[in-house]
Amino acid sequence: MGIKRIAQLVALIATFPFALLAGFGRAARVFEFFAHLVALAPGLPGSYLRTAYYAMTLRSCSLESHIGMGSFFAHPQASVGNRVYIGSLCVLGQTDIGDRTQIASGVQILSGRRQHGRSQEGRIEGAEEGVFEVIPIGSDCWIGAGAIVMAEIGEGTTIGAGSVVTHPIPPRSVAVGNPARVIKST
Numbered sequence: 649m650g651i652k653r654i655a656q657l658v659a660l661i662a663t664f665p666f667a668l669l670a671g672f673g674r675a676a677r678v679f680e681f682f683a684h685l686v687a688l689a690p691g692l693p694g695s696y697l698r699t700a701y702y703a704m705t706l707r708s709c710s711l712e713s714h715i716g717m718g719s720f721f722a723h724p725q726a727s728v729g730n731r732v733y734i735g736s737l738c739v740l741g742q743t744d745i746g747d748r749t750q751i752a753s754g755v756q757i758l759s760g761r762r763q764h765g766r767s768q769e770g771r772i773e774g775a776e777e778g779v780f781e782v783i784p785i786g787s788d789c790w791i792g793a794g795a796i797v798m799a800e801i802g803e804g805t806t807i808g809a810g811s812v813v814t815h816p817i818p819p820r821s822v823a824v825g826n827p828a829r830v831i832k833s834t
Contacts, residue, residue: 655693656711659700667704673724679705680722687720702728716753723759725782735793742780746787746803754794757783786819795828804834 666682673679682701689697695714702709706721709728716736726740729747734740738751741759745751759780785791786803793809801807802819811828822832 655696659696663697663701666701670705673705679724683720687718690717742782744782745785748787749785749789751791752793755791757797
C-alpha cells in the first residue's frame with residue numbers, strides 16, 4: 649500500500665465521525681458546519697480531509713481529486729469526478745463536475761440563476777422560495793480564476809478568468825466575458 653493510499657485511509661477514518669454526524673449528507677446544517685470546518689485545513693493533508701469528507705457526504709466524490717484550502721460545497725447534491733482539481737477559495741453549489749476538470753481559485757459555481765425570487769410586491773424572497781438546479785460541468789474543462797458559473801458547461805470547454813456564465817456553453821468551446829460569450833469552438 650502506497651503512501652497516498654495510507655493518507656487517504658487516514659483521512660477517511662478522521663472524517664468518518666463528521667460524515668456520520670452529518671447523516672452522510674442528509675443533515676444539511678451539520679453537513680455545512682463540517683464542510684466549513686474541513687475547508688480550513690491547510691495543505692495537502694487538508695485536501696485529503698476534504699476529499700474524504702465529501703466522498704462520504706456528496707452524491708459522489710473521487711478520492712483521486714484535489715480540493716484546495718478554503719473551498720467548500722454548500723450543498724450535498726453535488727458530484728466530483730475522477731482526478732478533478734479544485735483550487736483554493738471556491739464556493740460550489742449543486743453541481744456535477746466531470747473527470748479531469750480543472751477549477752482555478754476563487755471560482756463560484758452557483759445552483760442556477762434563480763435561487764432568490766421576488767414577491768409580487770417586488771421584495772426579495774429567501775432561498776426557500778428559489779429554484780435550485782444542478783449545474784453540469786463536463787469532463788476535461790478548465791474554469792479560470794474568479795469565474796462565476798450559473799449554467800451548464802460542455803465537455804472540453806475553457807472558461808476565461810473572471811467570466812460570468814449565465815447561459816449554457818457548448819462542448820469544446822472557449823468562452824470569456826460578462827456575460828460569457830463563445831469566442832472559439834472546435
